[in-house]
Amino acid sequence: MLLSSSSIEGTNVVNREGKDIGNIQDLMINTGRGNVSYAVLSFGGFLGMGDKYFAIPFEAFTVDTKNERLILNVEKEKLENAPGFDKDNWPTNANHDYLTKTYQYYGYEPNWN
Numbered sequence: 001m002l003l004s005s006s007s008i009e010g011t012n013v014v015n016r017e018g019k020d021i022g023n024i025q026d027l028m029i030n031t032g033r034g035n036v037s038y039a040v041l042s043f044g045g046f047l048g049m050g051d052k053y054f055a056i057p058f059e060a061f062t063v064d065t066k067n068e069r070l071i072l073n074v075e076k077e078k079l080e081n082a083p084g085f086d087k088d089n090w091p092t093n094a095n096h097d098y099l100t101k102t103y104q105y106y107g108y109e110p111n112w113n
Helices: 076-080 096-106
Strands: 012-014 020-030 035-043 052-057 061-064 069-072
Touching: 035 096, 052 096
Parallel strands: 012 069
Antiparallel strands: 012 020, 020 035, 035 052, 061 069
């Protein structure tokens, strides 16, 4: 399946039980490898205020084409305790340590290794 990045931005994200978690703010693409390194999930807050952002390995999502949403295969409690960042301080390309730890937190192998 192929989807444009613009069609994924803003997409609603739910957990396995169908409960709303947040939405996708952006996709971070590894141009050297030609793949999506991670999705930026906005979670928490109210009406966009106080939202925390999370770098989530794209492999952690399942696409629900019928309902046009993404399903995050992570328990809510795990997400609440996950390493996140604020909207004005995104991880940089040079910060592979943060991203490696993030991948490990969710149980995935970094896709740039």
